[in-house]
Amino acid sequence: MTRLLEGVPRRGLWLLAALLALLAVFPLFASGYLLAVGFLILYFAYVGQAWNVMMGFAGQLSLGHSLYVGLGAYAAAALYVHFGLSPWIGLGASVALCALAGAAIGFFAFRFGVAGVYFAILTIAFAEFARIGFDHLPWVRGSSGLFLPVANYTENDLWNLRGSPRMFYYLMLALTAGAFVLCHALLRSRMGYYWLAIRESPEAAQALGVNVFRYKMYAVVISAAMTSLAGVMFAFYYNNLFPEQIFNISRSIELILGPIIGGIGTLAGPIVGAFLLTGLAEGLRELMLQLGIDVPGVKQVFYGLCLLLVIMFLPDGVWPPLAKKLGLHR
C-alpha cells in the first residue's frame, strides 16, 4: 500500500480524495436525470480506463471493444434470465468469456504478426462477427433482444443487481475507482514498464529480453476482462440488450473518445475525458432542449468537434497540460 503511494505528488492525492468525496455525495443532491448522467460518465471513465490498458499502455489499438462490453453483458444477463443466477456469479462467466475472446484474438493477431492498423481492423471484424452471430442466437433471443425483468425501484437487491439508479451509480463509482488503482499499480509494475517499452519500440523491447508476444497477450486479456464488467453493469442498468446496439462499431468508437480526449496512456485521461465529453454533451443536449431546438445527432457532431479540437491543439490530450498546470507533473 505504501509502495503504491510512493512518488505520487501529495497534491494529486488531495485532489483525488476531493473528487472521490464529491462523487460520493453527488447522488444525495442530484436529480434523477443528473444521476443518470453521472452513471454514464463513470461508465465511460471505466471502459476508457480498460481500453487504455491495451492502447495507452501496450500500444495495441482496439476498435472493437464493444465485443467485450457485449459478451460481458450477454453472459451475465442470459445466466440471470435463464437460470436466475446472480450477476455476481454471472460476472465470473463474463470475465472468463471475455478473457478467452481477448486471448483468441490476441493469439491469432500476434502469432501471425498482425500489427498496427491491421490489428485494429481485426478487432472490428471480431466485434462484427459477434453482432451478426448474436442476431441469430435464439438462446439470447437474437435480434428481438434480451430483456431483464424490470427492477422494483423501492428497494435495492444488491445480490441480483435489481435496484435504484443510485445503487448502480455507487457500484460504477467503486468499479471506476478500483480500475484507477489497478491501472496505477499495473503501470508501476514490471509488466507496466514492459508494456510501455512495447508501445514505444517492440524491437528494442524484445532485444532487452521482453517476451513481446506474452506481454501483448496479457494486455489484451486484462483489458478485455476489465471491459466485461462494464458490460455486466450495462446489462443490469439498462435491462435490455440488442446485438445491433451493444456490439455496434459506434459503441466501440464512443468508448475510446474519452481516453483520446483526456490523454491516451495517462491514468487520469480516461476519467477527465469522460467528464468532459459526456458531461458537456449532456449539458448541450439539455440546453438545446430548454431552447426548444431539436437537432438529431447533435451529440455526434459535438463529439466530432471535440475530437477535432483536441487533435489539432492538444494532441496528447487534455490531461497532460492540465496536470502540468496543477503542478502534478513528475
Added chain:
Amino acid sequence: MATPGEEAGAASVSRLELSGVSKSFRGLKAVSGASFDVTAGGICALIGPNGAGKTTIFNVIAGVYAPDEGEVRFDGRAIHGLRPDQVCAAGIGRTFQTVKPFAGLSVIENVMVGALQRERDVVAARRLAAGIVERLGLGAKSGLPASSLTLPDRKRLEVARALATQPQLLLLDEVMAGLRPTECDQIIAVFRELNRAEGLTILLIEHVMRAVMALAQHIVVLHHGEVIARGAPDEVVRDPAVLESYLGEDTEI
C-alpha cells in the same frame, strides 16, 4: 573432473562461436559461411565495408534472424533459432545501429526496462539503472524524456539499456559513429573498464578505426558476406586483402 590444466584452458575458451553461418534475403546472400569466435573476456571488432553483412551477423546472433545454415554457440550452447528476448535472457546484450529509444519514457525508465530482465523488483531495477545511467554519463539527464536526447546521448542510452540486462557478451553496433573524438575516448574508457573490471566480452561493429585499434584484441574482417581476414589488429591492418577491400592502400592507423 576439474584439473588445473583444464582451468587454464578455460581462460581462453570461446564465449561466442559462429560456424558456417549463412543468411540470404530473397536470393541475395548477405552472409555466406561466416565462421569466427569471440574469446571469453575479450574484445573483438567486426569490420568491413558497408553492405558486407556485419549488421546481418549481429541480427543472426541476437535472434532477429535465424541463419539459413550454420550454428551460433554461446558458451557452448546453440542459440541460433532462439527469439531475441531468449538470446537476451541467455546473456547477450545488443545495441541498434539506428538507435531505438523508448522515446516517450525518461532516460532512467529506458534503462529500467533492461534492468528488469535480471532484477524483477521495480525499485531494485531503478537503483541498478541509476548506477548504469551515471556510468554512461547520462546522470544529469536521467529524468528527461529520451526523445529530447541528442544523437550521441541516444547512442549512450542504447549502451546503457543493453548493459542493464547484465550481459556476459555485449554486441555494439556502431556506437561511436557520430561521436566527437573526446566523446569517443570517454566511451572507449567505459568499455575498457567494463571489460577489465567485470570481464565483459565485447563484439563491436565499428568504422571508427581509432576506436577499433584502441579496443580490439582481435579483428574479423567481412567482405561480401565472407570472412576475409581475422587475427590480431596489427596483422589484420597489414593484410593485403583487407587493405584492398576496406581500408585502402595508404591507410594510417
